[in-house]
Amino acid sequence: MPSPRPRRRNAAPPPRRRDAVATRKAILASARRAFARAGYDGVGLREIAAAAGVTAMMVGRYFGSKEELFAEVVADTMRDPVILSPENLAAPDFAAALTKAMVAVTAPGATPLDGFLILLHSASSPRAAEIGREWISRGHQATLESLVEGPWQVERAGLFLALVAGLQVIRQMVEIPSLAEAKPAVLEKLLKPIVRLLVEQGNGSVG
């Protein structure tokens, strides 16, 4: 065997196609879509990689493991809140603004709130649930507690989170027609007084 490797010159190794940062970004975006749709256990690294245009091995190379990839995706989606956004919090009637945003982002097919959705779909994995608990507790729960007026801020902030989670479960995850096909205006009308009860003052004398 005189020439075992006659393919190419040794001087100019061809840099395949894409650079590192673009590949990493593509994998992250693909993983975000896949986890939101099928959850941590419901999707494989091969599938994520294929949708990103690379092979499964690249995922391990860039993120170490599936779990680390998941953690990064969650961090990415939780970074800028869409319901508790600065604009909504600064609105004159922020209960109304929160309600409107809540209905919009939990619409079937809507993806802006996929951070929450990823957690809901992935809660069967203990490790995934723990990652999500950290983000919600230290992020959204804390924001809400400082926002809610009146007594029992902690509990009322938690109930607000429960309401958002429940809407997402019924409308996006299980897709029960009663809410999945409901008109946004109707939902807003029904939800607004509930949100008011939770975030505005004057709820200490009920019951």
Added chain:
Amino acid sequence: MPSPRPRRRNAAPPPRRRDAVATRKAILASARRAFARAGYDGVGLREIAAAAGVTAMMVGRYFGSKEELFAEVVADTMRDPVILSPENLAAPDFAAALTKAMVAVTAPGATPLDGFLILLHSASSPRAAEIGREWISRGHQATLESLVEGPWQVERAGLFLALVAGLQVIRQMVEIPSLAEAKPAVLEKLLKPIVRLLVEQGNGSVG
């Protein structure tokens, strides 16, 4: 090899230990616990079988497949509702009764509502989600629609379901401390007016 099978007489084949109905019941109970804890994808047939004291093969023998076993477990848990129980529906102040039940069954560690919990944990499996959607739509949603007074029964019934689902997500699945460690009395006090808004009449003029 003169006597290849000298173990036992051929006249009295020993019926191992348990009868069919007891084994089936044990498998069903084990599967219910396992699915509630880890979801459809999060648990294997081996684990379910081991907790029931049998081998994985028996599960296939009694239920055909994992999916059929799951469907039977869901049917079993959905059969008698614990929040929408006849007693609660017949209570003088049924909004208060529903609220109390809602807080009780979504307490961390509580398992009476594991039908819902199983679905939440299993929603990443498309087939499991579909099984759950059928039960909720035709069962609880229908019951609620006939119970709710006033306009928009469909949407308000759905919102009630969303509230229960959200409580279960936050308190049992993700276990956010704000609600998981909250006093039941506080939660009842905060939730009662919300439940009233949803199930009692007179909510057509808000907004």
Added chain:
DNA sequence: GTCTATAGAAAGATAGAC
């Protein structure tokens, strides 16, 4: 009726060529 043993597919992770 219950078991051991295994087939066949798919998962995550890794080695090594180029």
Added chain:
DNA sequence: GTCTATCTTTCTATAGAC
């Protein structure tokens, strides 16, 4: 930096002994 190929484990489902 990217690939093909493979290791190891784990899953569901099934065949066959007793």
